[in-house]
Amino acid sequence: MRLGVDLGGTKIEIIALADDGRELLRQRIATPQGDYRATLRAVAGLVENVERETGQHGTLGIGIPGAESLVTGLIKNANSTCLIGQPLRHDLQTLLQREIRLANDANCFALSEAVDGSGRDAATVFGIILGTGVGGGIVIERRVLTGANAIAGEWGHNPLPLPATDDLPLPPCYCGRAGCIETYLSGPALAADHFRHTGQQLDTACIEARATAGDTACEATLRRYEDRLGRALAGVINILDPAVIVLGGGLSNISRLYRNLPACCAPHVFSDVLCTKIRPPTHGDSSGVRGAAWLWD
Template structure:
């Protein structure tokens, strides 16, 4: 059995897969907020409970909102900041008494969609999470491309390209910079744009349910920014498929308007890259975490 864990900022999900990839068990719990030791305990208890319930011991793969430094073996670049500078992979391996594989949650998302999801026909895939933060993951021939420094695909912490008047220097980002793509394209950023345009505070999840005459001026701004940001990825990586996940990905118009827009900035003005919505929705990350172990394990 393969076990996947998706450690998110607000929820933690576990998924157990049979050797042939069929779902055996799935559960979600609220993520401990601001408490590292409680996070380790919660994940340990989730795994042991799942194994007791299924009657099988499994390999464990975990997607986290950050990455593991190869120099210190500690978490870095996590927007769940209470994880930063802790040896999460080692602590969980000790708590579970087995090797644990760990990868950035956006990489897990991209791996899931490239393996058996919306991007499975692509040889090169860029997976994008548009949620509380903005993540990106690169997959080539069904393998995660981590990069030498473990930051491959972290497009969310580059500046928004081809900035327009009023977009610089931009909002401060938790990473220490200002004007990062994340500060323009995350769920909270969409809500901030809505408040600036409409004068009302609202959760980003509620915005797509509003009438078109209200959302249109907000979406025109957002999709222009998304198109510019993705055009810079195409110019660098030129993927076969870009797949979107996260709460903000559930706006259907993005899949038509953004490809129509991004050719303005793609070098050569030609672009056959497909933009698709994640097949497995917000469970894609946990599936990718399970896929960190080969099917034969």
């Protein structure tokens, strides 16, 4: 049995997979906010509960919204800031008395979709998370690319390409920079952009629903979002040239993205034709929990 944990900023999810990939059990709890020790106990409690219910002992992979330093073993670049500077792998291995494989949550998402999801037929898959934060992961021939600095695929903290008047002033990012892709393309960023232009405080689902019903202000907000996402993805395509890009996170549920993004990317791609496919996730917007389990494939 393989166990996968997705340690997110708002929820912690665990899945148990049989050796053939069948889902045996899935559970989800709220993430303790800003409390590292409570987060450790929550993860350990989920693992112990699932193993008790299944009557099996499993390998364990964990996806996190950050990366593990290759030098210190401490967590870096996490938008769940209570994890930063903590020896997460060491502490969980001590608590659970087993080896743990740890990876960025976007890497886990990309791996899940590359193994048996929307990128199963592709040699190179770029998986992105559009949620509370923005992340990316690269899988080549069903293997996660970690990179020399453990940041492969981390496009969310590159600058948004070709800032237009509507993109200014550059929004500050928690990482200390300004104008990061994440500050434009996360769920909170979409809502904030709509508020700046309209004074209306609406969430993503409401903006999408109103745009579908003909609300011109909400339609304009989504068009700005699609234009920015198209520019950002074109930069990835120009460097990585993936066969498939799979969208994940809550904003991947906006169905119009799959119709509109190719045309938003194409003018910025250094090619006479855009062959990269942009697809929704086969396993839903929380597919990454399955990828965490597949870290033991």
